[in-house]
Amino acid sequence: MFYKKLFNKQSSIPESIKERMELVKSQAVPDHVAIIMDGNGRWAKSRALPRIAGHHEGMKVVRKIAILANNIGIQTLTLFAFSTENWKRPKSEVDYLMKLPAEFLDIYLPELIDNNVKVQVIGEKEKIPSHTLLVVEKAIERTKNNNGLLLNFALNYGSRSEIIMAIKNIVKDIKCGNINERDINEDIFSQYLMTKDLADPDLLIRTSGEIRLSNFMLWQSAYTELWFTDCLWPDFDEGHFLDAIEQYQKRSRRFGGI
Numbered sequence: 001m002f003y004k005k006l007f008n009k010q011s012s013i014p015e016s017i018k019e020r021m022e023l024v025k026s027q028a029v030p031d032h033v034a035i036i037m038d039g040n041g042r043w044a045k046s047r048a049l050p051r052i053a054g055h056h057e058g059m060k061v062v063r064k065i066a067i068l069a070n071n072i073g074i075q076t077l078t079l080f081a082f083s084t085e086n087w088k089r090p091k092s093e094v095d096y097l098m099k100l101p102a103e104f105l106d107i108y109l110p111e112l113i114d115n116n117v118k119v120q121v122i123g124e125k126e127k128i129p130s131h132t133l134l135v136v137e138k139a140i141e142r143t144k145n146n147n148g149l150l151l152n153f154a155l156n157y158g159s160r161s162e163i164i165m166a167i168k169n170i171v172k173d174i175k176c177g178n179i180n181e182r183d184i185n186e187d188i189f190s191q192y193l194m195t196k197d198l199a200d201p202d203l204l205i206r207t208s209g210e211i212r213l214s215n216f217m218l219w220q221s222a223y224t225e226l227w228f229t230d231c232l233w234p235d236f237d238e239g240h241f242l243d244a245i246e247q248y249q250k251r252s253r254r255f256g257g258i
């Protein structure tokens with residue numbers, strides 16, 4: 001088991017990356033990295049492939065980046081599968097997407113468990129079909145005692161609705177006397193968000209050239225370093241991820257101070 005673990009840990013990381021990894025690990029790595037994974041559709045279109053091929057490729061990148069993040073000591077990796085809800089996805093694509101989580105977990109959960117990765121989700125789980133929710137809950141259950149990387153998927157997550165929900169729950173708690181209006185501050189408010197006691201992201205990465213937050217973790221990213229790349233998610237690799245971490249380490253971080 002030990003050799004399997006050892007082999008597993010290093011097996012999937014290219015030689016060229018290992019050097020850069022050691023350098024990155026020698027300095028403070030961000031505790032919490034969030035990624036808006038965007039570009040699957042465009043990637044498929046540019047190769048005259050069906051859109052679901054982009055999603056399939058995108059899933060492999062999730063595994064690659066999760067393994068690397070775990071190896072360099074990042075505590076939390078929050079992944080937001082950006083989907084432009086505003087246009088109607090073809091039914092075949094929606095059906096495929098709803099099956100993708102089960103496929104992802106079937107293929108990669110054993111390796112994630114081997115690497116001590118803990119799987120969690122934030123978002124309105126109610127809207128996820130029950131069969132998908134079942135496999136997700138099982139993955140959460142099977143990894144709940146792991147203490148390596150927290151791999152956090154944002155499902156059907158919208159920041160503004162998260163804030164409205166928090167306000168409604170605060171009003172409810174004031175009405176039934178659980179909290180007092182004058183006690184409300186940023187810490188109390190944060191506890192009512194879906195991210196609860198998760199630390200704010202230190203670094204937010206967005207792929208595919210869009211320079212927008214798209215209603216993702218708006219409250220939590222108040223002091224987050226933003227890093228954008230034209231690279232489409234399926235083309236995103238360990239090198240790009242380390243580029244972002246190295247850039248983060250170079251930027252002197254001020255929390256709005258001088």
Ligand SMILES: CC(C)Oc1ccc(CN(CCC(N)=O)C(=O)c2cnn(Cc3ccccc3)c2-c2ccc3sccc3c2)cc1
Nearest residue numbers: 037055058059062081083097098100101104136153155156
């Ligand atoms: C614990 C985890 C494994 O389980 C879940 C994970 C996500 C969801 C929600 N979900 C799928 C259903 C939906 N809402 O569309 C998306 O967010 C969504 C929208 N586009 N893509 C394609 C895509 C794939 C890869 C990268 C970006 C987008 C995905 C998607 C589907 C399956 C996987 S697996 C790893 C990432 C990922 C992303 C439900 C359960």
